[in-house]
Amino acid sequence: MYRYDEFDSKLVINRVKQFTKQIKRRISGDLTEDEFKPLRLMNGLYLQLHAYMLRVAIPYGELSSKQLKMLAYISKKYDRGYGHFTTRQNIQFNWPKLIDIPKILRNLAKVEMHAIQTSGNCIRNVTADHLAGLLPEEIEDPRPWCEIIRKWSTFHPEFSFLPRKFKIAVIGCNEDRAGILVHDIGIKIIKRKEIGFQIFVGGGQGRSPFIAKKISDFVSKKNLLTYLEAILNIYNSLGRRDNIYKARIKILVNELGIEHFKKLVEDRFKLLKQKKTALKGIEIDKIKNYFKLPSLETVGKINPEFPKNPNFEKWLKFNTLNHKVKGYKIVLVSLKSKNYPPGDMDYKQMIHLAELAEKYSFGEIRVTHEQNLVIPHIKITDLFEVWKILDSITLATPNIGLLTDSICCPGMDYCALATARSIPIAQKITNFFEAKKKQDEIGPLKIKISGCINACGHHHVGNIGILGLDKNGQEFYQITLGGSSKENASIGKIIGSSFSSSEIIPAIDKILDVYLEKRDNKNQTFIQTLEQIGLKPFQEALYDNN
Amino acid sequence: MIITEKGLIKINSYNEIVNLDEYQKFNCVLFTKSFFLENITKISSQKKNGLLLNSDDKIEDISQHIIIFSLINVRFLNFKDGRPFSIARDLREIFSYKNEIRASGQILPDQLIFLLKCGFNSVEIDKTKKDTWLNIFKTDSRQDYQR
Numbered sequence A: 001m002y003r004y005d006e007f008d009s010k011l012v013i014n015r016v017k018q019f020t021k022q023i024k025r026r027i028s029g030d031l032t033e034d035e036f037k038p039l040r041l042m043n044g045l046y047l048q049l050h051a052y053m054l055r056v057a058i059p060y061g062e063l064s065s066k067q068l069k070m071l072a073y074i075s076k077k078y079d080r081g082y083g084h085f086t087t088r089q090n091i092q093f094n095w096p097k098l099i100d101i102p103k104i105l106r107n108l109a110k111v112e113m114h115a116i117q118t119s120g121n122c123i124r125n126v127t128a129d130h131l132a133g134l135l136p137e138e139i140e141d142p143r144p145w146c147e148i149i150r151k152w153s154t155f156h157p158e159f160s161f162l163p164r165k166f167k168i169a170v171i172g173c174n175e176d177r178a179g180i181l182v183h184d185i186g187i188k189i190i191k192r193k194e195i196g197f198q199i200f201v202g203g204g205q206g207r208s209p210f211i212a213k214k215i216s217d218f219v220s221k222k223n224l225l226t227y228l229e230a231i232l233n234i235y236n237s238l239g240r241r242d243n244i245y246k247a248r249i250k251i252l253v254n255e256l257g258i259e260h261f262k263k264l265v266e267d268r269f270k271l272l273k274q275k276k277t278a279l280k281g282i283e284i285d286k287i288k289n290y291f292k293l294p295s296l297e298t299v300g301k302i303n304p305e306f307p308k309n310p311n312f313e314k315w316l317k318f319n320t321l322n323h324k325v326k327g328y329k330i331v332l333v334s335l336k337s338k339n340y341p342p343g344d345m346d347y348k349q350m351i352h353l354a355e356l357a358e359k360y361s362f363g364e365i366r367v368t369h370e371q372n373l374v375i376p377h378i379k380i381t382d383l384f385e386v387w388k389i390l391d392s393i394t395l396a397t398p399n400i401g402l403l404t405d406s407i408c409c410p411g412m413d414y415c416a417l418a419t420a421r422s423i424p425i426a427q428k429i430t431n432f433f434e435a436k437k438k439q440d441e442i443g444p445l446k447i448k449i450s451g452c453i454n455a456c457g458h459h460h461v462g463n464i465g466i467l468g469l470d471k472n473g474q475e476f477y478q479i480t481l482g483g484s485s486k487e488n489a490s491i492g493k494i495i496g497s498s499f500s501s502s503e504i505i506p507a508i509d510k511i512l513d514v515y516l517e518k519r520d521n522k523n524q525t526f527i528q529t530l531e532q533i534g535l536k537p538f539q540e541a542l543y544d545n546n
Numbered sequence B: 001m002i003i004t005e006k007g008l009i010k011i012n013s014y015n016e017i018v019n020l021d022e023y024q025k026f027n028c029v030l031f032t033k034s035f036f037l038e039n040i041t042k043i044s045s046q047k048k049n050g051l052l053l054n055s056d057d058k059i060e061d062i063s064q065h066i067i068i069f070s071l072i073n074v075r076f077l078n079f080k081d082g083r084p085f086s087i088a089r090d091l092r093e094i095f096s097y098k099n100e101i102r103a104s105g106q107i108l109p110d111q112l113i114f115l116l117k118c119g120f121n122s123v124e125i126d127k128t129k130k131d132t133w134l135n136i137f138k139t140d141s142r143q144d145y146q147r
């Protein structure tokens, strides 16, 4: 994984010093809250419902054991003993005090971490496929490209006061696990005569969801940053600043039309082409070196005999994947267990997991955009041992990709903008469907829950999306069906009038019954079934006999 | 009052004018883009001509004239509106403008380093905030990844 050099460390430390001074100026009144706001946001500090929230960057989701131990320390010392992993592969602390922030940042800097550009109207932490570098079908590892983009976008002097936040994601496989089509810019590594990038622009969720459109079919490696710079320049100059809800690039692309937008970008790109952002092969190679696979020893027994244990077998089935190196597995750690809000992890779990990764996986851990974790390189012969440890710390829930592996935003429990609670809904779903054992029969299915129209829980792209609403002071939930953030990305359709918090679980149960009844076979997914039969049978089941 | 890219505090010598009479009166003048376009034939290259742009002004339509300006002053409508950063970079990198670019309007001292990196040479500042500006000039890090 990437290691800081002296330059990186100095940069982060300087930033901590600068932000510490800004906090002092805020406390002394030299900065008004309005002036302080963009500065604190650029350092990951939000003002939430009850307290400040600090969002710490985990670039493209990659964490070391040492870093996870530091996050454990911070959770215990400065928060309430836990952290919350987000859909952008970051971690949030929900209860730090303003006065402790400099100390937290100094501690983070010790392990090469920071909170820079995790919020505010700048280029945010770049995300990637959480299985980057682990699969045989991958064209090229996206992580070095994320790192190159991370550097380029950090404290970019021109693009730190954009009309609105800006999110970039990169993938290197055909299968999209990072949701590139719902990002401001989505980058897909492709192979033509040489390897380069397909670029998509203008995707996004929030109140007006859009699927990104292709702006370039091929950008060479050398020109990647220049092309991004051209897009950002057009956005910074022409993006709307009169209305915060129309300020994302998706609105600009949609208002101008992709062809017009593309022409502006290409003209700009031609002007910038010979300039400083051109990447040299040697720089690219230097970054790539950091992401080499650790030297995995050959494993003798590829099919070891495991002790008979149904829970282990179920976990093996749902929570592990084949690694590109024979004899190894990729282990997915579910953060969606019954007693924890989705994405939450307490400090003890963090410490144990960090130790486990140290012992069995070269100290590497990753965060997925579905708020789970990955231990990337587990020897097949260690699997049973690893499962036992995970099980003992409630991290072996065998539900990856299933119904109860839902995505959920913080909602009314933490977020000042929320119109309803979302965490309790996720927990109710888990409790209800785990008890019914229905989810195994259903198979892969994505439920995504947002506590308001801002859609941080990605409800638009859930196979089943749930949006919390406020109706005269009562919480109601609207259901959308058919969303997806994969290669075939689509925005879900609203099924009908919304449900109260006591009606929502039975409603989902009915939807799932229709699916189970109507699907042709076990392998037909929810989306395929919906495409085949349309919304009507679901609507009839939900509304007709009321 | 202005702060320069060398960290010096100086007096602003440009007079903001609105009509031709005033234009004739001063030797060092600052006028808007619309004044310039209306009086383009009367602009004297003997004077120090400063052009005042707003965040939302385009520069493409005057780009062939920029050589006549000894100063281009880009006024921030609001510190959160980052368009002037792109305007300055365009002036430097696309239109090869070599004279002074100044930032004015609503700017935070904390934006100083970004301004200088995008090609600004000076910033109009509020007298009462002079020490904060100087302090930031001296202590804020200039280290970055961009080229």
Ligand code: SF4
Binding pocket: A409, A410, A411, A412, A415, A416, A417, A418, A419, A450, A451, A452, A453, A454, A455, A456, A457
């Ligand atoms: S979707 Fe709404 S409630 Fe949920 S985190 Fe985002 S802003 Fe807050």
